[in-house]
Amino acid sequence: xxATAPRSGPIPGRGGVCVLQVNGxxxxxxxxxxxxxxxxxxxxxxxxxxxxxxxxxxxxxxxIISGFYRPRAGQVLFDGNDITGLPPHLVARRxxxxxxxxxxxxxxxxxxxxxxxxxxxxxxxxxxRCILPFGxxxxxEQQEARECLDRVGLHTRASELAGNLSYGDxxxxxxxxVLAGKPQLILLDEPTAGLNPSExxxxxxxxxxxxxxxxxxxVLVEHDMSVVMGISEEILVLNHGRxxxxxxxxxxxxxxxxxxxxxxxxxxx
Amino acid sequence: MLTMRRSEVRRVLVxxxxxxxAWLVTLPMTGVSRYVxxxxxxxxIYAILALGLFVVTGLTGQLSLGQAxxxxxxxxxxxxxxxxxxxxxxxxxxxxxLVSLLxxxxxxxxxxxxxxxxxxxxxxxxxxxxxxxxxxxxxxTGGPMGVINIPPPSVLGQHLYGPRAYxxxxxxxxxxxxxxxxxxxxxxxxxxxxxxxxxxxxARSVGINTVYYKVLAFAISTCLGGIAGSLYAHxxxxxxxxxxxxxxxxxxxxxxxxGGKSSLLGVVGAAILLTFGLEYLKALREYRMIVYGLMxxxxxxxxxKGVGGYLEELWQRLFxxxxxxxxxxxxxx
Numbered sequence: 001x002x003a004t005a006p007r008s009g010p011i012p013g014r015g016g017v018c019v020l021q022v023n024g025x026x027x028x029x030x031x032x033x034x035x036x037x038x039x040x041x042x043x044x045x046x047x048x049x050x051x052x053x054x055x056x057x058x059x060x061x062x063x064i065i066s067g068f069y070r071p072r073a074g075q076v077l078f079d080g081n082d083i084t085g086l087p088p089h090l091v092a093r094r095x096x097x098x099x100x101x102x103x104x105x106x107x108x109x110x111x112x113x114x115x116x117x118x119x120x121x122x123x124x125x126x127x128x129r130c131i132l133p134f135g136x137x138x139x140x141e142q143q144e145a146r147e148c149l150d151r152v153g154l155h156t157r158a159s160e161l162a163g164n165l166s167y168g169d170x171x172x173x174x175x176x177x178v179l180a181g182k183p184q185l186i187l188l189d190e191p192t193a194g195l196n197p198s199e200x201x202x203x204x205x206x207x208x209x210x211x212x213x214x215x216x217x218x219v220l221v222e223h224d225m226s227v228v229m230g231i232s233e234e235i236l237v238l239n240h241g242r243x244x245x246x247x248x249x250x251x252x253x254x255x256x257x258x259x260x261x262x263x264x265x266x267x268x269x
Numbered sequence: 270m271l272t273m274r275r276s277e278v279r280r281v282l283v284x285x286x287x288x289x290x291a292w293l294v295t296l297p298m299t300g301v302s303r304y305v306x307x308x309x310x311x312x313x314i315y316a317i318l319a320l321g322l323f324v325v326t327g328l329t330g331q332l333s334l335g336q337a338x339x340x341x342x343x344x345x346x347x348x349x350x351x352x353x354x355x356x357x358x359x360x361x362x363x364x365x366x367l368v369s370l371l372x373x374x375x376x377x378x379x380x381x382x383x384x385x386x387x388x389x390x391x392x393x394x395x396x397x398x399x400x401x402x403x404x405x406x407x408x409x410t411g412g413p414m415g416v417i418n419i420p421p422p423s424v425l426g427q428h429l430y431g432p433r434a435y436x437x438x439x440x441x442x443x444x445x446x447x448x449x450x451x452x453x454x455x456x457x458x459x460x461x462x463x464x465x466x467x468x469x470x471x472a473r474s475v476g477i478n479t480v481y482y483k484v485l486a487f488a489i490s491t492c493l494g495g496i497a498g499s500l501y502a503h504x505x506x507x508x509x510x511x512x513x514x515x516x517x518x519x520x521x522x523x524x525x526x527x528g529g530k531s532s533l534l535g536v537v538g539a540a541i542l543l544t545f546g547l548e549y550l551k552a553l554r555e556y557r558m559i560v561y562g563l564m565x566x567x568x569x570x571x572x573x574k575g576v577g578g579y580l581e582e583l584w585q586r587l588f589x590x591x592x593x594x595x596x597x598x599x600x601x602x
């Protein structure tokens with residue numbers, strides 16, 4: 001599936017084109033309502049951010065979109081196709097990739113192998129083809145993997161174990177692994193958490209580059225307001241599992257409920 | 270004074286290694302006794318079994334104690350097809366592979382629901398069930414009397430009877446198994462299998478169907494186990510249920526851990542050395558397993574990557590510079 005062939009059509013009633021559409025999604029854990037009828041639409045090649053205080057359901061939303069959780073209500077549409085409840089590996093096959101809040105790399109494998117694993121959906125995986133010494137796929141794929149590492153600036157670390165990388169490099173490797181799958185949509189879960197200010201600037205640039213240069217749609221969960229406000233085109237604000245505001249950075253910044261729920265509380269703390 | 274460059278030391282060591290391999294391949298012609306040749310045949314069969322376990326436990330990280338069952342199923346399938354239906358050894362092999370494949374899929378499917386120690390318990394159950402079937406389905410398997418008069422395989426009209434004749438056959442099968450597992454480890458499928466051991470969540474997030482690959486690993490492992498079983502049955506010409514008990518699975522697990530879960534050559538080396546070790550410690554009777562238990566414990570505490578893994582690491586550290594640049598693109602198994 002080439003990543004550059006979006007099959008998006010006009011969504012009825014919206015008048016626009018959107019690559020990802022979440023309609024009234026809800027999920028509960030025991031008695032806790034983690035998400036309650038959350039809806040959002042993301043346009044192709046947008047940089048869409050989801051913010052909200054801790055425990056507001058941002059990561060839960062990602063887990064639903066990427067197939068790790070099955071929602072109790074609502075549906076997720078990707079390119080107009082219903083992907084609600086698809087297992088994660090099939091969601092990835094459609095072109096939606098994600099990173100993890102608590103970095104989730106293949107820590108005992110090399111940096112290059114992590115990226116090679118990321119190519120899974122694009123690559124030749126038939127056992128006989130992989131084992132018999134025909135074709136030059138494997139060498140070609142390794143070359144492609146090195147190019148992905150090059151993009152995030154890790155090409156010199158290819159043979160190190162992923163678990164031995166510094167925190168910031170691990171975050172970048174997660175992005176390289178995602179890129180290897182030639183995604184249409186990337187869900188980035190707090191990609192700048194735990195980074196120092198200069199690393200954060202680098203990460204922001206990298207994320208913007210994904211949208212501008214690679215034409216990938218990015219949905220971002222982030223706590224750092226300077227990052228979010230600096231690069232987002234549209235922001236959705238969650239609190240206690242509900243959408244309390246959405247719109248441009250300006251609109252969200254001045255929204256009274258947002259100030260109360262999120263920014264206000266940070267000021268008071 | 271002897272001064273050598275690292276690359277020269279490396280070349281000498283590699284050369285010595287190949288000499289050792291050549292010596293092993295031509296073992297029956299080097300004047301060793303029939304008894305040692307017999308042990309070498311058994312060691313070769315254990316090495317194939319251990320390589321099967323290496324795929325599922327070493328690469329995919331699924332603890333399996335089912336290998337003795339796969340071994341037994343392969344041995345009985347081949348033995349019964351030749352003695353009851355008069356099939357030739359070579360026609361039995363595809364049948365053994367097919368049956369083992371089904372066993373592997375059956376053994377791997379529980380990994381849909383359970384993992385870790387619970388999956389290991391299921392594999393223990395499989396070995397016990399297989400043993401009880403061999404023991405109690407008397408009309409088919411001969412029960413405790415076992416299957417007798419299993420004909421040896423013939424190659425070019427020659428019956429491979431006795432250790433000296435059988436040894437080359439085992440060497441060929443072991444070589445093919447090593448080649449297969451080595452290619453597998455260094456291919457994309459090997460990378461994918463190892464992601465399952467490392468982080469299933471991350472594997473699924475990049476589109477890897479972890480259940481499929483776990484079942485695949487089990488299937489490869491039982492196929493190699495079944496082939497080893499067939500080789501065993503036609504070598505000893507007599508099989509009975511106790512030969513395929515849980516103790517064999519545990520022995521293979523010791524081989525994997527002492528040899529190194531990520532070291533192909535370590536596993537082969539450990540299979541050969543530990544098989545011989547077990548034989549030479551026979552004087553200790555059942556106490557010999559205490560020695561192996563201590564070895565296992567020592568490896569888990571001091572050498573978590575196994576002796577093979579440790580030696581590989583040492584090799585890398587000593588000769589990293591001597592390697593041609595760019596050759597270490599993918600960590601070898």
